[in-house]
Amino acid sequence: xxxxxxxxxEMVHRHRDLIWRVCSSYRLSAAWTTEDAFHEVLCDLWRxxxxxxxxCSERTWVFRVATNTMVSLTRKASNQPTAPPPEQYAPGxxxxxxxxxxxxxxxxxxxxxTIIKAxxxxxxxxxxxxxxxxxxxxxxxxxxxxxxxxxKQYNQ
Amino acid sequence: MRDFKQQMERYGxxxxxxxxxxxxxxxxxxxxxxxxxxQTDDNQxxxxxxxxxxxxxxxxxxxxLAMLVPLSLPxxxxxxxxxxxxxxxxxxxxxxxxxxxxxxxxxFKTMIR
Numbered sequence: 001x002x003x004x005x006x007x008x009x010e011m012v013h014r015h016r017d018l019i020w021r022v023c024s025s026y027r028l029s030a031a032w033t034t035e036d037a038f039h040e041v042l043c044d045l046w047r048x049x050x051x052x053x054x055x056c057s058e059r060t061w062v063f064r065v066a067t068n069t070m071v072s073l074t075r076k077a078s079n080q081p082t083a084p085p086p087e088q089y090a091p092g093x094x095x096x097x098x099x100x101x102x103x104x105x106x107x108x109x110x111x112x113x114t115i116i117k118a119x120x121x122x123x124x125x126x127x128x129x130x131x132x133x134x135x136x137x138x139x140x141x142x143x144x145x146x147x148x149x150x151x152k153q154y155n156q
Numbered sequence: 157m158r159d160f161k162q163q164m165e166r167y168g169x170x171x172x173x174x175x176x177x178x179x180x181x182x183x184x185x186x187x188x189x190x191x192x193x194x195q196t197d198d199n200q201x202x203x204x205x206x207x208x209x210x211x212x213x214x215x216x217x218x219x220x221l222a223m224l225v226p227l228s229l230p231x232x233x234x235x236x237x238x239x240x241x242x243x244x245x246x247x248x249x250x251x252x253x254x255x256x257x258x259x260x261x262x263x264f265k266t267m268i269r
Contacts, residue, residue, distance in 0.1 A: 005191050012187055013180075020176035038178075042190045101163045120168040151160045 008049055012042060015062045018121070019045075022066040025117060026074050027106050037073060041066045056130035060123065064131040067114050104153050112146040119143055 012019070023037040044065050052061055105116055111132045118128045128139045178186065 008191065009184070009187050013183065016176040016178070016183060017174065020178075021171055021174045024174060025171060035178075038176075039186060039190070042186055046190050097158050098163055098166060101160075101167060105167070117171070120164070120171045122168070122172060147164075150164075154160050154163070155158060 004049060008046055011049070011058060011062070012045065015059060018059065018062060019066050021121070022063065022070055022117075026070045028073060032073065037070060040073065041069045044069045056127070060127045060130050063118065063121065063123065067117070067131065071110060071114070101150075101154055104150055108146060108150065112142055115139060115143050116146055116150070 019041055024034045048065055125136045125139045129136045
């Protein structure tokens with residue numbers, strides 16, 4: 001019989017890239033590294049695993065936990081100096097236009113920021129609804145509005 | 157006017173193409189430290205701390221004496237990982253000389269006696 005530890009290990013290996021992506025996409029305080037955040041997410045996944053009931057896909061659940069951890073960490077870091085963008089993992093940051101867009105996304109209030117990021121990761125409306133706890137209709141409406149606002153800010 | 161759609165597509169592409177840089181061995185060590193630290197803490201509820209709060213044993217002993225002055229030292233490459241509850245604070249201690257987690261904990265206990 002598979003132990004919780006074995007299940008956890010396999011799950012982390014399956015979703016390691018997704019977890020890393022979520023961690024590296026947030027601006028943390030300068031005292032934090034992406035590795036720190038990654039470790040923090042693993043801790044939350046481990047604590048939450050016994051409560052995962054399979055009502056949404058494992059990938060969706062992992063993204064939700066990782067996002068909640070990161071939102072919490074960035075909230076705590078909001079009054080501290082932020083780390084420079086992780087260029088080694090996102091070469092596009094060197095481009096000014098792209099950097100502006102990323103900064104605008106990072107400045108977007110929750111839950112719209114999570115919706116934009118989940119959409120960019122390829123999650124569908126139903127999955128984003130599972131991640132955010134909103135209805136599918138609300139996700140659709142918020143995403144449309146958030147992207148419209150983002151476009152306007154980007155072109156100002 | 158800047159091309160918003162193109163940059164959003166690029167954002168999505170970069171989000172999807174980012175890979176975890178940790179090797180299998182490094183990832184397994186992360187997993188092991190998370191699991192180990194939540195299972196061997198004298199039956200206390202565990203709130204693991206940040207990796208950068210892991211301390212070298214010699215520094216850890218000094219930190220205890222100095223009322224847990226926050227310290228940040230690199231911990232990568234460490235094999236032994238132990239977590240200790242000191243005055244309600246949960247700290248990680250690492251050892252890079254091949255110790256097991258239990259060995260690291262014993263080393264730490266010896267040092268602060």
